[in-house]
Each structure stands twice: as C-alpha cells, then as structure tokens.
Amino acid sequence: MKAAVIVFPGSNCDRDLAVALEKSSGKAPIMLWHRETEVPQGLDLIAVPGGFSYGDYLRSGAMAAHSPVMREVKRMAEKGVRVLGVCNGFQILTEAGLLPGALMRNRDLKFICRDVHLKVENTETAFTRPYTKGQVVRFPVAHHDGNFFADDELLKRIEGNGQVAFRYAGADGTVSDATNINGSRNNIAGIVNGKGTVLGMMPHPERLIEPKLGGADGKPMFDALVEALS
Amino acid sequence: MKAKVHVTLKNGVLDPQGKAIQHALGSLGFSGVDDVRQGKYIELDLAETDAAKAREAVERMCKELLANTVIENYAISIEG
Numbered sequence: 001m002k003a004a005v006i007v008f009p010g011s012n013c014d015r016d017l018a019v020a021l022e023k024s025s026g027k028a029p030i031m032l033w034h035r036e037t038e039v040p041q042g043l044d045l046i047a048v049p050g051g052f053s054y055g056d057y058l059r060s061g062a063m064a065a066h067s068p069v070m071r072e073v074k075r076m077a078e079k080g081v082r083v084l085g086v087c088n089g090f091q092i093l094t095e096a097g098l099l100p101g102a103l104m105r106n107r108d109l110k111f112i113c114r115d116v117h118l119k120v121e122n123t124e125t126a127f128t129r130p131y132t133k134g135q136v137v138r139f140p141v142a143h144h145d146g147n148f149f150a151d152d153e154l155l156k157r158i159e160g161n162g163q164v165a166f167r168y169a170g171a172d173g174t175v176s177d178a179t180n181i182n183g184s185r186n187n188i189a190g191i192v193n194g195k196g197t198v199l200g201m202m203p204h205p206e207r208l209i210e211p212k213l214g215g216a217d218g219k220p221m222f223d224a225l226v227e228a229l230s
Numbered sequence: 231m232k233a234k235v236h237v238t239l240k241n242g243v244l245d246p247q248g249k250a251i252q253h254a255l256g257s258l259g260f261s262g263v264d265d266v267r268q269g270k271y272i273e274l275d276l277a278e279t280d281a282a283k284a285r286e287a288v289e290r291m292c293k294e295l296l297a298n299t300v301i302e303n304y305a306i307s308i309e310g
Binding site: 058059062065067094100101104105106107108109147149150151154183200 | 242296298301
C-alpha cells in the first residue's frame, strides 16, 4: 500500500498517523507538505491528519480545505483513491466538499479529550471491514469542534445511504443523548462519502494501535486498509 | 470600495455560543433577552470601483470561503 500523509502548518497528528500506517504496512508513508501541487503517482491512500491547521482561523479546516495540495487530494478522491480524515482532517474534508455536513463547536462549548465508545455502523468499507456491525470500540477524542451538523434532508440522505460509519455510544452500545458527547446529530462520529471511499471521523484510531498505548482498537482499521489496498 | 460581510448561523442550527451569551446576560440581570445568535463580521477593502462587480466578487468569496453554506448565511453590503 502506497500511502501519503498531508502535513499542514498546525497539524499535530501527522506523525501518529504515519506510525500507525507504517506499523501495519511495514512501509513509511510519504509526508506531503500543504504547498505541494502534485502528489506522487500510484497512491492508494491519502490521510488527512488531526491538529489545528492554520490555527483554526475562520472555521476549523476552512483554510486547509483551500490549500494547494487539497486540489490534488480532491482529484485523487474522485478517481477512487481512499482518503481518511481524522479530527481536523474530518473538518477539512467537509470544508473541501469531499464529505457532506459540517462540524460545529461542541454543544457544551468544552474541548473534550478522553476515550469514548463508538458503535460501528457501516462495515462495508475498506476502513471499517474488520469490525462487525454493532461492535463497540474505544477510540480517543480530542476536539472542540466535533459537533456534526446536517439539516434534516441531508441527514436523511446520509442515513438512507448507510454513510454513517461510527456513532458515539455507551460501553454497552447504547446510542442516546446521554452518550452524545458533543451534540452531533444522530450521535454521528464518522461518515463516509457515497462510494465509501472517503472516511472522516472525529475520534483518533491512530492513537490506540497497541496495548502499550492503552488499547489497540484502532489497529484493525490500518491492517484492513493495507490488506485491501496492497 | 468597502464590503461588509455578516456571517450568521442559519435558523435551525443550534448556536451554543449564543446560548451561553444569553445565559450570561441573564445572570448579569439583563432580563427579557429571548434569544442570542452569534456571528462574524468581516470587512474587505476592494480595488474594484464598480459596486455590482464588487458585490458579485464578494458573493463568490462568501460561497467559496467566508461562509460555510451548510450551516451559515451571509449578508453583504457594499459601500463606496
């Protein structure tokens, strides 16, 4: 699997993603600076990392979405290259129009930094295949703007197409307002595009890839990407 | 020319910051504030001298960057 990780000024999870990808694939990903106007040939996966690109100016992800490299990311995504956006990466992908909806300030206005439980919904994508439908996984979150918004019509479309990948849940898999950490509509923590080739999620799978880090629930996602894209 | 842009959350989009401001006003003793919506104000100095063209350009700026039309509305005023 040939992977690239985009690096923006203010990215801070780019190396974590690179470590996770290398651990699964045995091959270090290419680190791509935001000013690049071309991406290497033959990429299988582009990862857009978490952090605070451009200091979250204007809106989280708004500036990064219009950076030179994102034009190429969009072109590659249209060709079916898999794109994974985590946290700020998810915000960037919605701002760039690669994923529907928007991420707003958390309902209680607090920065939330802790492990959360997620219920896996769609397991038909290269990212989520190793999980079983309804499985509960534990991933860390660390965000201020993770409150997923879509209006009623868009929400209906996202749900109808099975584009919800993960929902905030309790340890037992209950999905309710009490388990909705940030006010996201329908507890949505991660979604895919219509083709299932672009995944955006607020929680960080790359932060729990081995027991030494406190858990390994994120590891299967990277292993599965390597398996599907090699 | 000068363009003034107000970006506000659409109706129906929860504005937690507006709500927090409303509560703070209440606790300061300002009663009767039924709702607060917070937004952004952006001023642009433009080289363009034609008001219609300026408005058209700012309209595009709003759609492409200044506002996220999934959640926000924008209002533009052009001043000579």
